Every structure is written in C-alpha cells, then in structure tokens.
Amino acid sequence: MLPTLVRETFDRPGWIYEEKYDGYRILAYKEGARVTLISRNGIDRTARYPGVAKAVAALKPRTLLLDTEVVVFDPKKVSRFQLLQNIRSAPRAAVFDCLYLDGRDLRSQPLSVRRAALETIIGDSTLSRSRLLADSGLKAYKLAKRRGFEGVIAKDLSSPYIEGRTTRWLKFKVHQEDEFVIAGYTAPAGSRQHFGALLLGAYDRRKLRYAGKVGTGFTQASLRDLYRKFQPLVRQKSPLDDEPREKSVTWLAPRLVAQIAYQEWTDDCKLRQPVFLGLRDDKLPETVTFPLT
Numbered sequence: 001m002l003p004t005l006v007r008e009t010f011d012r013p014g015w016i017y018e019e020k021y022d023g024y025r026i027l028a029y030k031e032g033a034r035v036t037l038i039s040r041n042g043i044d045r046t047a048r049y050p051g052v053a054k055a056v057a058a059l060k061p062r063t064l065l066l067d068t069e070v071v072v073f074d075p076k077k078v079s080r081f082q083l084l085q086n087i088r089s090a091p092r093a094a095v096f097d098c099l100y101l102d103g104r105d106l107r108s109q110p111l112s113v114r115r116a117a118l119e120t121i122i123g124d125s126t127l128s129r130s131r132l133l134a135d136s137g138l139k140a141y142k143l144a145k146r147r148g149f150e151g152v153i154a155k156d157l158s159s160p161y162i163e164g165r166t167t168r169w170l171k172f173k174v175h176q177e178d179e180f181v182i183a184g185y186t187a188p189a190g191s192r193q194h195f196g197a198l199l200l201g202a203y204d205r206r207k208l209r210y211a212g213k214v215g216t217g218f219t220q221a222s223l224r225d226l227y228r229k230f231q232p233l234v235r236q237k238s239p240l241d242d243e244p245r246e247k248s249v250t251w252l253a254p255r256l257v258a259q260i261a262y263q264e265w266t267d268d269c270k271l272r273q274p275v276f277l278g279l280r281d282d283k284l285p286e287t288v289t290f291p292l293t
Helices: 050-057 081-085 111-122 137-147 220-233
Strands: 002-005 015-020 024-031 034-039 063-071 092-101 132-134 151-156 165-173 177-186 198-204 207-214 249-252 257-261 275-280
Touching (some): 002 151, 015 132, 015 137, 024 050, 034 050, 050 063, 050 092, 063 111, 081 275, 092 111, 132 137, 137 151, 177 207, 220 249, 220 275
Parallel strands (some): 002 165
Antiparallel strands (some): 024 034, 063 092, 151 165, 177 249, 177 257, 198 207, 257 275
16 A cells, blocks of 8 residues: 655544655565565565564464564664665664454454554564654644654555555655666766766656756765666666756666655756665666656
C-alpha cells in the first residue's frame, strides 16, 4: 500500500498522522522459526538485515506478515537514508502495519484493527512501532519540521490494506527527497576523478524526461564504486526524451536509481541544489515518475 503525495497539510476526522521514515520498505514474513525480509521489488534482504530478522523471529505469533521501514537513526533519532549506505550502527525496523496474524488475513480489516493487533504483537520487542506524531495533521507537520523528519504519512483509520497507490494514505513532505533514474554522467574536471556530475531523469507518460544534474554528495570511494557500476551500462544514445545540451556526456542505460535531496524545483522542472544520497536497489527504474511539483 503506497501513499499519494499531496501539496498541503490537512486535518481530517478519523485519520492518524505518522512519522515518514527515510529508509527501505520491507515486508517481514514469519512462519514458525523462519523469517524472510522482502523488498518492494521482491528481493530477499534477510541476510542484509540479520538483526531485524532476529527481532521478528522473537515475536510470539507463529505466522505473521508485517509492513515495515528498515532505517538507521542519527544521534537525534531521525532516520537518514545516507546512514543505510555505510552502516555503522545496526538498522532497525519501524513497523506500521500487520497484514497476517496466526493464519488470519487482516488486509480487509480497517487500519484501526490492524494497528491494534500490531500494538499487542510488538509489546516490548526491540522492533520500533511507527511513531504517531499528533492528533492533527497541522500539528504533526509542525512537529516533523521541528524535529527534522522527512515528512508525515496521513492514514484513514477505516481503510483496508490496498495493494498499490491509494488516496486512503497520503504523505506531505518536510524535506524534499525523491528517486531519479541515472541517465548518464559528465567528464570530471579539476581534481575530481571518475566523473563530474550525474544526469538525472524521471518518467512522464513512459518517456524519460530530464530532471537536472547532481555533482555533490559524493566521496572518493562512492565516485569510484559508481563509476565501476556504470561501465556495463554505457550506451551511445541518450535515454532521455529531451536530451540536454551538455558537453562530454557518457550515456547510460536507465537501470540505476539514485536517492536525491534537493531544495526545490525550478520553473522549468529542474532540481535546485540537488545532493546525491545513495543508490536504491529496491525500486525499479520504470516506477520512478516525476513527483508532484
């Protein structure tokens, strides 16, 4: 179940307002002693997050399916996607929904029922329950902004669990951060090695449109590692429908997705002050569309 991005904050009766986490969406399956962690695009991540798997395995129900976000918190208890790229502290799962419980399919039940089940399951576990920010969307937004959270997820307590994008879950952002397809890179200049900037795009009606370029947020190690990943993807023709006027560009097959932070959009729909945060391997390039601007 995926939330729809909206421009404005709001208050609605019968809705709750949760912290929007900045990590990897993971479905956690428990069958007896066996736990499997699956990403949004169907990749098994159990070995990557053994601490999360161990915490789910310790829960009492014999069969269980939880919807979670695997995150790493900074010292201020704010989740940061960048920290997942170079893990120095153990990732944790913020659990926000319960879809199956001891053989019962809860997806048709309202969120209020699923949330109550979740509260009893997690208890004193090392897993984290998703944080309810306030009883008002406006208050939740102000709190998220003050604490430095990425944003707020608003959820209709009467909603069943609906596969795909829905307006029964909505999100409004405090910090601008989105995924973009890497379409190519420019040549390095000065002391920079490997490449200068990444050319980014997003899909609009099945056409990959140019969204701007990003040249900050890299370390020497990430420049080297990304350059190695790029080489099998090099192609002669631009994958962008609206190819920009750039010199010394190496075009790439649109297979890699980058997480980008940015200040805002320009009037011609280009990113302003973008910063590279890391690669996402949990999202397919063709699902990366232009965000609401």
